Amino acid sequence: MKTVLFYFSKGAKTRARIVKLIESHNKRNKPIFLNSLARKLEMSHVAMKKHIALLEEYGYVKITNPDGKPLFLELTNRGKEVAKEFSSD
Numbered sequence: 001m002k003t004v005l006f007y008f009s010k011g012a013k014t015r016a017r018i019v020k021l022i023e024s025h026n027k028r029n030k031p032i033f034l035n036s037l038a039r040k041l042e043m044s045h046v047a048m049k050k051h052i053a054l055l056e057e058y059g060y061v062k063i064t065n066p067d068g069k070p071l072f073l074e075l076t077n078r079g080k081e082v083a084k085e086f087s088s089d
Contacts, residue, residue: 005058006082015051016086017041019060022073023083033070055079 006012006019021040025032038048052073055061060079064072075083 003058003082005054005060006086011051014041014043015055016082018048018051018055019075019079019083020086022061022075023080023087026074031072033072035070037073 004012006016018037018041021037022032034048034052035045037052038045041048043051052061052063056063058078059076060082062074062076064074
């Protein structure tokens with residue numbers, strides 16, 4: 001599933017890293033939050049929020065606590081497919 005978000009746009013490699021990291025936490029039933037994800041990838045909160053907003057808009061990530069904080073991130077089925085695609089990297 002080659003898509004612009006992961007292959008042909010600025011930030012594509014970063015989004016692939018984000019998806020892989022969310023997947024590794026989801027597999028272990030360990031929550032991952034926007035702030036901790038930004039810290040682990042050494043990014044600003046603002047930059048991470050922009051990437052997550054794109055991933056959510058296109059159906060790769062869902063926020064499971066939208067009314068509260070912190071925001072817990074999970075991959076959708078579509079996101080899991082992308083994570084499999086990059087798991088060999």
